[in-house]
Amino acid sequence: MRSLNSNSGQAGPVIKLRVVLQDRTSRHYFHSAKQWTPDIQKATDFKQTYLALEFAGLLNQADLDIVLTFGDPKYDFRIAVPNRAPPDAIPSY
Numbered sequence: 347m348r349s350l351n352s353n354s355g356q357a358g359p360v361i362k363l364r365v366v367l368q369d370r371t372s373r374h375y376f377h378s379a380k381q382w383t384p385d386i387q388k389a390t391d392f393k394q395t396y397l398a399l400e401f402a403g404l405l406n407q408a409d410l411d412i413v414l415t416f417g418d419p420k421y422d423f424r425i426a427v428p429n430r431a432p433p434d435a436i437p438s439y
Contacts, residue, residue, distance in 0.1 A: 363414060365393055365395055367405075367410055369410060370409040370410065375388070395414070399412060403427075411426055413425075
C-alpha cells in the first residue's frame with residue numbers, strides 16, 4: 347500500500363499507526379482478557395488513544411503504558427497511564 351507524499355506528489359510508504367497497551371513491569375502487550383504477549387504484532391490494536399485509556403481504566407492495573415507504534419521501535423511513543431485512585435481515596439464534597 348502506498349500513499350502520495352503531499353510535498354512532492356510522489357508515492358511513498360504508508361505509515362500504519364497502532365495503539366497498544368504495555369505492562370511496564372513484564373514488558374508484555376495486552377492481547378486479550380487475561381492474556382499478555384511479548385510480541386507487539388499480536389497485541390490488540392485499540393486504534394485510538396482514548397479507547398486504550400478507557401480500557402486501561404477497566405483493567406485497574408498499575409504501571410501501564412499506551413504505546414503508539416509505527417512499525418519501527420525507534421519511533422514508538424509512550425504515554426504513561428495514570429493510576430486511578432481507589433474510590434475511598436477520592437474526597438467527597
